[in-house]
Amino acid sequence: MNKSELIDHIAKQADISKAAAGRALEALIGGVKSTLKKSGTVSIVGFGSFSITKRAARSGRNPRTGATIKIKSAKVPKFKPGKALKDAVN
Template structure:
């Protein structure tokens, strides 16, 4: 499912126009981004938790040359699914 299909699904299920559903999805994405930027977490009970973790600096290899390269530390967004979502998938 891509973003357009998700907007159509939200529009149908919530009885909203596609424009309203698109704005609602953009608002949700914006809220998650803003919260994660501030090092916060977003928890949706039954769905999961969005959080930021820090990946340590490390040494990697250039696959073409085999040369060792340094990879900087980075903040990466993570998603941890909730119990209800795990059960729904299984």
Template sequence: MNKTELVEYIASKADISKAAAGRSLDAMIAAVKATLKKGETVTLVGFGTFAVSTRAARTGRNPRTGEAIKIKKAKVPKFRPGKALKDAVN
């Protein structure tokens, strides 16, 4: 499912226009991004938790030359599914 299909699904289930569903989805994504940028978590009970994790600096290899390179530490978004979501899938 892509974003367009998700917007159509939300619009049909919530009985709202596709434009309103698109704005709602965009607002939700923006809220998650802003919260994660602050280093906080977003928990949607029954769905899951979005959080920020720090990946340590490490040494990697340039695949073209085989030369060792340093990879900086980085913040990465993580998602942990909730129990209800896990149960729905299984």
């Protein structure tokens, strides 16, 4: 499912227009992004939690030349599914 299909699904399930569903989805995504940017967490009961983890600096290899390169440390988003989502999938 891509973003436009998700908007269509939201519009049908909530009985709202596609434009309103698109704005709602963008608001959700924007809220998650802004909270994670501040190193916060977003928990949606029954769905899961979004958080930020720190990835340490490490060395890697350039696949083209084989030369060793240094990869900087980075903050990366992480999603941990909730019990209800795990149960729904299984």
